[in-house]
Amino acid sequence: MKETTYIKRPNRTLFIYALIYLAFLYIPVLFLPLFSFNDSIYIAFPFVGFTTKWYSQMYHNEPMFAALLNSIRVGGATSVIATLLGVFGAKAVTRYRMPGKPVAMFIIMLPLVIPGIIMGVALLIVVSRSGIPLSLYTVTLGHILVCVPFAMATLIPRFEGFDRSMEEAAADLGENAWWTFWRVTFPIVFPGILASLLLCFTISFDEFIMAFFLAGTDPTLPIYIFSQLRFPAKLPGVLAMGALILVVSFFVVVFSQWLRLRNSNDITSSGI
């Protein structure tokens, strides 16, 4: 007998399925960097020739960089604020006995299932009725609303996953609530916080519908890209930008997974 258990036995059908699945998932994405080096404004086979001119075109496209910067700013603000709210929420939900908790949870998680277009229109009405001018701030507001449930969903397992006597031990050893949070709770949930920051940033970064409704004159990157689709000459530049974003996201995801695995090892093997 070989060293194979029932679970670990190789399974050819499953293997082929996994291959097809991965191909389906990634081949379209890989066309992006591929065509960004194609010397033609038309995105079609066969390749005409290798060029980096789209990258230099992108480099000189100032409105696109402005939109990228807008998206980064909105994403940054959204992820920090939504995660902060998520931390408070997750702590409250997991640590305190309070009346009406299920109802509160339901309301917090509701934006997950409300279609973005409905949220967008609803927010637009509220914002314009109350006389607030549309701007990146209103976009950020909308994104926070969308991201808080994701932040909560990421953070709650982290808070639930560690023994609350850990916090009691800190209090017992002389720390008040504030220091207990900073010396014990925060370091232990830190990987969750990081995951939530990344997730919220990603969601905000590529969110289109709400941004479309709520943006003023400054577009975010998805809005800018959408507006450029009408001009075929601009498209390869968008591809170049997309390819770059892809590379950056790849490293971010690898880094966050590495962090998650490293820390969950820590937590589980310490027998909590």
Added chain:
Amino acid sequence: MSGDESYIQISDVSKHFGPVVAVDNISVSIARGEFFSLLGSSGCGKTTLLRMLAGFESPTTGEIYIDGLPMSEKAPHHRPTNMVFQSYAIFPHLDVRQNIAFGLRTEKVSKEEANSRVDETLELVKLTGFGDRRSNELSGGQRQRIALARALIKHPKVLLLDEPLGALDKKLREEMQIELRSLQQSLGITFIFVTHDQEEAITLSDRIAVMSEGKALQIGSPKDLYNTPVSVEVADFIGQMNFVDAEVLDVKSGVAVIDTSGLGKVKIPTSADFAQKGARGVVAIRPEKLKISEKKSGALKNAVEGTLKSASYYGNRSHYHVTVEGSDQPMAVASQEVDIASGNTLDSDTPVWLSWEDGALILLPQPPA
């Protein structure tokens, strides 16, 4: 200042969780430097009482005083207590030294003093050289010691321990029991120790509170609990005990005349309230207070005849089960007399005599049905 005898005073303390009464009106005084155990089966409220002492729960009614001061307004970090958690609660993101030094931040000690105190404490719990390890690189016994060290470095006046040895194997457990006891004696700290293991409680404690369903059934030294339990429940919980049903026939000048089903008519001195003429009760006797013999010798005053059902021999001691007329439970007998065990062992189903000394029998109230 309160006296040393009532250093900790738990007065009429109850704790309700909604409809659940976790702790039911407990009052007890604990002396300075005492090793006091809370003993009881799972769910009887031991942890809840300990957590009220630590300040993690507040009593529904009643008050806890430590050194004469009421504790209800004091948060955990302002109490002179420290706790060793059942799960140890070692901080996973800190190494051993950092774990042990955790409580020193609020004491505002210099770096040198902090270091020397950590070294001292590491030595105290025999973990010198382990300072740089992560908590996941430690064995259960070592983790237990860190939890202990982390509390001890605060120089607590009262150390609360929630089943600290529960997760350890038997050998390590016995080693740690000895270490805990000698530590407690050398440091002079008041220990309040939760356990559900009666042997552990008896070995370690100065006094024990036997708990059941939130109530303290009896509080006393291990010897008191063993020799004069106040109820069938306590008697059953501490060591092994034989019980027979009994009826009080008469009480005269502090001595009850009792008819038992199994041990015949007996006399037991008693001052208990329930011991009235006609009252029903239970008579109890420890297995080692029963003597077994093949023949009735003339000297025996208190004796009944029975049938030997089973016998087990363990070298220097032997255990028997003997059925007696009137009792459906066989009587357990533990004997250290080697004359039977060594040579002529007894055969099953042979008639034997059980006898006991005056004062070996205990009269207990009928347990509530």
